[in-house]
Amino acid sequence: MKFKPVFENVTRPIQVLGPCSAETEQQVMETARQLAENDVKVDLFRAGIWKPRTRPNSFEGIGAEGLEWLKKVRDEFGYKITTEVANKDHAFEAVKAKVDVVWIGARTTVNPFAVQEIADALKGTDIPVLVKNPINPDLKLWMGGIERLLNVGLDRVGVIHRGFSKFGKSVFRNSPQWQIPLALKQEFPGIQILCDASHIAGNRENLYSVSQAALNLNFDGVMLETHPTPDDAWSDAAQQVTPADLKKNVLDKLIVRKETGDDPVFQHNLEDLRSQIDLIDKELFQLFADRMNLAEKIGEYKKQNNITIYQQGRWSEILEGMMEKAGPMGLSSRFVDKVLKAIHEESISRQEQIMQSENENAVK
Known part of the structure; x- marks a missing residue:
C-alpha cells in the first residue's frame, strides 16, 4: 500500500x-x-x-x-x-x-x-x-x-x-x-x-x-x-x-540519526554482529521448542496422575529464581518478567490441549 x-x-x-x-x-x-x-x-x-x-x-x-x-x-x-x-x-x-x-x-x-x-x-x-x-x-x-x-x-x-x-x-x-x-x-x-x-x-x-x-x-x-x-x-x-x-x-x-551508514567497515561490523544475533536467535527458538516438548510431557504425566495444570508454588519458584539471576546477567526485571510470563502462558496452553484431548475422548 x-x-x-x-x-x-x-x-x-x-x-x-x-x-x-x-x-x-x-x-x-x-x-x-x-x-x-x-x-x-x-x-x-x-x-x-x-x-x-x-x-x-x-x-x-x-x-x-x-x-x-x-x-x-x-x-x-x-x-x-x-x-x-x-x-x-x-x-x-x-x-x-x-x-x-x-x-x-x-x-x-x-x-x-x-x-x-x-x-x-x-x-x-x-x-x-x-x-x-x-x-x-x-x-x-x-x-x-x-x-x-x-x-x-x-x-x-x-x-x-x-x-x-x-x-x-x-x-x-x-x-x-x-x-x-x-x-x-x-x-x-x-x-x-x-x-x-x-x-x-x-x-x-x-x-x-x-x-x-x-x-x-x-x-x-x-x-x-x-x-x-x-x-x-x-x-x-x-x-x-x-x-x-x-x-x-x-x-x-535533537540528534537526527541515519537509517544506515555508507562506511564499508561499519557495514561489515554491523553485518557480523547481526549474523551472531541470527545464530543466537536460532538457538533460542530451538531451546524454546525443547522446553515446550518437556512441558507437554509434564502435561501427559499430570493427566495420568489426575494433577492440576497450574501450580502456584512451582510458578512462583521459577519467577523468583530467575529474577534473582537476571540482575547479574544485565537483564532488567521487566524484560525477564515478560519473557517468563509468555513462556508460562504457552506451556499452560500446551498442557490444556493435552487435558482437553482426554475430555474429548471421554465424550466420544
Whole structure:
C-alpha cells in the first residue's frame, strides 16, 4: 500500500508546533511571532480549536472562530496550519477554511463510526490527514482509521503517536509502548509518523527525552506544544513550554540519526554482529521448542496422575529464581518478567490441549 507524503520536501525532523488550544487571537499570533523571532523551523503550525475533554466544564475549544486566527498566522508568517477534527462538521469547516492539514485525535480514532463520518466528509478533497493512535493500545483499531481514509480515496495520510492511557502511576502521561507504532510502520511501509511528545510526557521535563527516543526509532518528526505563557494555558499547561525554551531545551538538542551508514567497515561490523544475533536467535527458538516438548510431557504425566495444570508454588519458584539471576546477567526485571510470563502462558496452553484431548475422548 503506497502513501503520498503528508510532508513533501521537508528535512527531518518534521516539526509540528503550536499551542495546545487556540485561546485568543492575541495568544495564537504571539505564539507564532515568538517562534519566528527565535528562528524555529515550523513545518506545520498547530492549535486545537475543538477540544474533546475528559470531563465537562473544562475548556472545550474556541470553535470555528479560531480558524480565522490560524489563517491569519498563515498569511502573516507563512506557516502551514493544522487543527484537530472530531466529527464531520469540523471536517467541513476545516476544508472550507482551506486548512493545510487536519488531524484526527485519539478520542475520535477509537470510534470507527466517527472516523468513517470524517472520511466521508473529506472524500473528494486532497487534504492531508494525520491519524493519532486510539487511547487504548489497539493496533488494529489504529490501522482501521487509516484504512477508512484510504478507502474513500484519500492517500496523503500520516500518523501521530501520542501514547496510550494506562491505569496507575507512571513517569508518562500516556505510555509510549513504542512496539505498537513500530508494528504499524511494518503494516504500512512508507507512512510518515510523528511523535506527539507533549502528550506522552505530560510535563516539560521529559519533552526532549521522549522526542529523542522517537527519532532514535526512525520517526519522521515531532508534534510539540508551545505557548507564550505556559503556566497560564487554558489546557494542558504542564506540558507546554515557551517557543524560546522549546528551541533551546528540545529542538536544538535533537540528534537526527541515519537509517544506515555508507562506511564499508561499519557495514561489515554491523553485518557480523547481526549474523551472531541470527545464530543466537536460532538457538533460542530451538531451546524454546525443547522446553515446550518437556512441558507437554509434564502435561501427559499430570493427566495420568489426575494433577492440576497450574501450580502456584512451582510458578512462583521459577519467577523468583530467575529474577534473582537476571540482575547479574544485565537483564532488567521487566524484560525477564515478560519473557517468563509468555513462556508460562504457552506451556499452560500446551498442557490444556493435552487435558482437553482426554475430555474429548471421554465424550466420544
